Structures are given as C-alpha cells and as structure tokens.
Amino acid sequence: MTTESRALTFPALNSATAAAHLRAELALEVDPDDLVRDLTAGTQLGYVVVETRAPEAFALARIPGAINLPYRDLTPESVSQLDRDLVYVCYCESIHCNAATKGALKLAELGFKVKRLSGGIRAWQAAGYAVDRDTPDLSAASTSPPRCAC
Template sequence: MTTEPRVLTFPALDSATAAALLRAELALDVDPDDLVRDLAAGTQHGYVIVETRASEAFSSARIPGAINLPYRDMTPESVSRLDRDLVYVCYCESINCNAATKGALKLAELGFKVKRLSGGLTAWQAAGYPVDRETPALSLASAPTPRCAC
C-alpha cells in the first residue's frame, strides 16, 4: 500500500508564483531582528513603530521608540497628523492577537503604507530585546482578560 505524503496533498507553487507571494509577504512583515538592528544602529528613518493595543498595554511594556495608536481609536481625525511618506510598522501582543493586523488594515485603508512586526511584543521579548515600561509588568495572575489588552 502506497501512501501519498500529506505535505504534497496540494502541489507546490511554480517558482515564479512562489517568489511573488514570498516577496509580498516580506513587503508586509518585519522581523524583530531587523528592527532591533535598525534601532541599535540608529537607522530608524523612513518608518515609525506603532503599538496598536490599548494604552494600558502600551504602559506595561512597549518597544523603545514606539508610539501608541490603538487600532480601536484610529479614525481619519486621529491619524491626520501622521506623515503619509513614512511606513508604519504595527505590532501587538503576539501571533495570538490580531490588533496589529487590524491597525495596519485601518491605516492602509486611510492611505498609509504599513508593515507588521512578526510575532509581536512576545517574539520581541523572547529574543531578549529591551522594552520600555511606565507601570510594573503584569503577572499572569493579574493580567487583564484578554491578555493582549486590545
């Protein structure tokens, strides 16, 4: 009895289609390692880091230099002072949170260029990268529900 591999249930894309889709994916996503290298080198020109969760989450932990623009508060008025020539790198809690996607979508619909940080703040911290805090870090026992505070 021959069993076909599950991995090949759906055939691989031809190389040109795969390359186009992967290029598009890289145009949308930012790797935490690339971002931290830019911050360390002082080469953070052309983009702004945007925390898309609520202000409470922003206060508890954020990527240095990030601005807080909760996706729920994004309106034409609230973003009217943003520079349309910049790229806005949106992030949220983790891959389990879609606040970055919601924020990036709203900004894109309002005419801004956007990217998302892969893995969000969780991936950033797991890599050992620094965070800024205004309030003490939340423990799991006292974390708000939902944990991502979006």
C-alpha cells in the same frame, strides 16, 4: 500500499509564483531581529513603530520608540497629523492577537503604508530585547509580556 504525502496535498507553486508570493509577504512584515538592528544602529529611517493595542498594554511594555495608536481609535481625524511618507510598522501582543492586523488594515484603508512586526511584543521579548515601561519593573509578574489588552 501507496501513501500520498500530506505535505504535498497541495502541490508547490512554480518558483516564479512562489517568489512573488514570498516577496509580497516580506513587503508586509518585519521580524524583531531586523527591527532591533535598525534601532540599535540608529537606522530607523522611513518608518515608525506602532503599538496598536490599548494604552494599558502600551504602558506595561512597549518597544523603545514606539507610539501608541490603538486600532479601535483610528479614524481620519485621529491620524490627520501622521506623516503619509512614512511606513507604520504595527505590532500587538503575539501571533494570537490580531490588533496589529486590524491596525495595519485601518491605516492602509486610510492611505498609509504599513507593515506588521512578526510575533508581536512576545516575540520581541522572547528574543531578549528591551522594552520601555511607564512604571518600574517591580515584580516577577511584570517580567511576563502583557496580555492582548485590545
């Protein structure tokens, strides 16, 4: 009895095609570790971190230095003052939320360079990285990452 591998149902790409795909994937995403290293070293040049969820989520917990551009509010008028030479690194709640994808798509359609933060703020907090808040952390409930709120 021969059993075919489920992992190879779709054959692997040749190395050049795989490298091109993976390079493109990395051109669209950054991980929390690379981002925090930039923020810690003060080498956050050429990009802005963008929370793309609602202002309520931004108030509860955000990556230090992030700006809030809710994806639902992105219009040519609302982004007219943004620097088109910068890359906008969008994030949302987690892999279970697509506000970062929606925000990055809208920004790209409006002519901006974009990336997404892998895993969102949940991955950021799971790695133990600090967040800024508008209100003090007064309860155990507030230590959990905010829900999607998009």
